Amino acid sequence: MSEYQALVDRVRQHGLRLTRQRSTILRALYELHGHASAEKIHERIRSHHGDVDLSTVYRTLEKLRDLRILSQTDLGRGCAEFEVVARQPHHHLICQSCGRVIDLDHAYLVPAEQAIRRDFCFEPTLDHLAIFGLCHACRRAEAVAD
Amino acid sequence: MSEYQALVDRVRQHGLRLTRQRSTILRALYELHGHASAEKIHERIRSHHGDVDLSTVYRTLEKLRDLRILSQTDLGRGCAEFEVVARQPHHHLICQSCGRVIDLDHAYLVPAEQAIRRDFCFEPTLDHLAIFGLCHACRRAEAVAD
């Protein structure tokens, strides 16, 4: 079963109706693999599939996020970014200076995650964290400038 | 020397002009201790001090953030929140269901921070992280509902 099919099935299982718009949005999301803003998804659909109203895109993304089929993250680009929730959570290091995005394996956060769960009975949604900072290159550049 | 005076000095040290607006914004920020949105700061100023244009508030906050005098965080309330950077970093657990905010000591993130620095030569700005999830009470409520 394709990954796309699996997505469609999950939507169905939650009792959502499978409309043309929804399957198109899922397809676009799958094709864009990686994060995508509502706007980007909308564009992709306009250029590769039929058309779906932007407000429908927003409504659908919100619904899928609530069902935890998608994760929503703020990558510091001034808009929400969505992604299909992976079996394996993954995170991002975002350089505040050059904008570079580095993938970060979930293993780095497991200790913190466990401690938080243990000490606060708080279940963190750590499937897609954004950590801002300075990358190697920009750190250097800044050191020189000082 | 008061904390407020220290703030003013830091602004000066960075070569910024100390205008009436800027010192008012710093004062409001100090008085509000804790996070505050541009809007909230603006309101505080209107009710307790003279008046400063909202756009000036935005411009100032941006500048102070760039100088790392302030930290900017997205606490999921649909607007940016600012806070004077503390000597001691601190973080927040935010319940996606009820909106409750729980303080999280920096110690929880030290291992991750060190590993990231070591493995990626990436300097994370971990002075104010927001971790979303479900608090104890909401976890329970959800378990019952299922």
Added chain:
DNA sequence: ATGCATGCAAATTGTTTGCACTTCA
């Protein structure tokens, strides 16, 4: 005095909403 800062008003951007119409289950 000069250039950084401000106020004002208008523009932008991302997102949400009301409502009549459509469509899937």
Added chain:
DNA sequence: TGAAGTGCAAACAATTTGCATGCAT
């Protein structure tokens, strides 16, 4: 059939910008 979903246009809210004027250094 009936509730859930959609398109459209309009409303919103947060933030940004252009430009003439003002003030700290």
